[in-house]
Amino acid sequence: MTETPEKHRASSVSDVDHINIPSHKVYHMDLSTPLRLRGAALADGEIVDVTIDGATVVDVAHASAAPLGAGDLDLAGWLLLAAPADPHTHLDKALSWDAIRPPSGDLETAIASWKAHLARTSEAEIRERAMRAIARYLANGTTAIRSHVDIPSEGDPTRGVRAVATAREAYAGLVDIQIVALAARDIEPGRVEAALAAGADLVGGAPHLAADEEADLARLLDIAERHAVGVDMHADEALGHGETLRLLAERTGGWSQPRTASHCVRLAMLEPAVLEPLLEQVAAAGVGIVANPITNLYLQGWDRPVATPRGIAPIARMREAGIVAAAGGDNVRDPFNPVGRADAFETAMLLVAAAHLPIDAAWEAVTDSARAVMGLPQAGPATGLAAELLAVRAGSLADAVASAPADRIVISRGRVVARTDTTRWMARRAHEEDR
Secondary structure (H helix, E strand, C coil): CEECCCCCCCCCHHHHHHCCCCCCCCEECCCECCCEEEEEECCCCCEEEEEEECCEEEEEEECCCCCCCCCEEECCCCEEEECCEEEEECCCCCCCHHHHCCCCCCHHHHHHHHHHHHHHCCHHHHHHHHHHHHHHHHHHCCCEEEEEEEECCCCCCCHHHHHHHHHHHHCCCCCEEEEEEEECCCCCHHHHHHHHHCCCCEEEECHHHCCCHHHHHHHHHHHHHHHCCCEEEEECCCCCCCCHHHHHHHHHCCCCCCEEEEECHHHHHCCHHHHHHHHHHHHHHCCEEEECHHHHHHHCCCCCCCCCCCCCCCHHHHHHCCCCEEECCECCCECCECCCCCCHHHHHHHHHHHHCCCHHHHHHHCCHHHHHHCCCCCECCCCCCECCEEEECCCCHHHHHHHCCCCEEEEECCEEEEEECCCCCCCCCHHHHCC
């Protein structure tokens, strides 16, 4: 093992073992491809050996007492989970807060701060921040990311997509990254089509911010239909209004392409007589929903200083209705959220504390449901699933969600691609020093 210089260089699937994390001291080593993961604890407490063949888990059996063999990875004392996926991020905005120093405030305040910064920044600056953000996600265990990337109404419509697409190529073979063309309100369709040609995979937007919500959504859906791609819309991202979710379900019920509505905080304010029929309609249409607790907790409710409402989509109710309901980390240290760790354990913890989900359901929202929304095969320590795995130093899933252990081993496509080991020391108490 050797220390890498603190300078970023692009890489491809042929040299993914040499990716560096800018501004951090990191080490690089050859990719490890274990044949078996030995003595790992599953979430149900069973201690197992997991056999991997290529990118697939082919066997899970009670742990053997046999000595470790060549190709075995000792996971005694580790909890083995499915690697998280994050179905809603903004890699083009990530880690920009320090440069912008935006005022705190609601969604429109954040949009204004970001637009001012975007007008003066460069493709290289966007790419560099995206690379650092991906590295954080990967080190924390996330092996699949969907990123919304802004398509402005003026200037170069492809700059952000090009930057994130370049970062995606650098991490090819390590992280699956999908790009959503996040269209500015009332945008000219050709600008979105240019973003698709530059590397975006899906069409997105925020119709609830447009002068005519229904017309804006229709314009974006028309583009997606012409290009046979899926959609992921910022929907009903205000506590008092928004009809994007309903309109999206009505228009796309027969589509075969993936359809996602993100945020949907308005649903938390609806009475059951209004909410339940809407959820039934969304479930029947096959539209997935992504809740984004950390950013919506930050952005919503600024106008209500007394009994401030908590703006999180009612994910438990959505699950009960049969909707594929996932959760994302959304913004990481940018004008829309000054905090955030690019860590699925943080998102799961907020779902437990603020959305009242059971711990296992919260983790499912950032793993199985997140991958389902993204159209990815299921992963985890079970026979036949994709070998996208995360091992953490924790005694249980509840312990892991509560404490977000720093010690982690990340497995992508059956290979160990990241590992973090920590060292702790503590001062002795005075009476211990006298012994």
